[in-house]
Amino acid sequence: MVIFIIGVGTTFIVTPLSADRYAQLEFGILVTDMAILFAFMMLALSAERYWTIWICAMQVIQVLSHIPKMIIPELLPQAYYVVIAFWAYPMLLTLAIGTYRHQQRLRQFGVDRSWSDFSSSRESMMHQR
Numbered sequence: 001m002v003i004f005i006i007g008v009g010t011t012f013i014v015t016p017l018s019a020d021r022y023a024q025l026e027f028g029i030l031v032t033d034m035a036i037l038f039a040f041m042m043l044a045l046s047a048e049r050y051w052t053i054w055i056c057a058m059q060v061i062q063v064l065s066h067i068p069k070m071i072i073p074e075l076l077p078q079a080y081y082v083v084i085a086f087w088a089y090p091m092l093l094t095l096a097i098g099t100y101r102h103q104q105r106l107r108q109f110g111v112d113r114s115w116s117d118f119s120s121s122r123e124s125m126m127h128q129r
Contacts, residue, residue, distance in 0.1 A: 003036060003040060004088075004092065004095070007033075007035075010032045011032050013028075014028025014029060021081075022077035022080045022081045026084070033066070034063055036059055036062075037056070040055055041056055049102075050098075055094050058087045058090055062084065062087040062088075062091075065084045
């Protein structure tokens with residue numbers, strides 16, 4: 001959730017409040033989307049949960065959504081906005097479902113174990129420090 005909050009805040013900061021918003025490539029939003037992608041990739045590599053991989057995949061699509069504006073500069077600003085904003089909603093839904101499933105496993109089993117021994121040994125090493 002922290003990645004989403006920082007991403008939204010940064011997007012508001014880098015998006016100019018002008019009449020011609022989304023009339024050309026929104027470079028600040030593209031850079032923000034790429035930073036968010038990097039953060040989600042790091043999360044997906046360490047979290048060992050499917051939902052993190054799905055969010056990462058949707059963020060890849062989010063970043064690639066800027067390409068049509070690069071290729072077709074006369075693309076309608078409203079269409080560009082919808083294309084780059086759309087994937088935030090399925091990503092938030094995926095986060096909600098992943099969090100809900102995590103809570104279910106905690107209630108049912110008392111723990112939500114990692115998939116690999118590597119994560120378990122890494123966690124035990126962290127607790128020993």
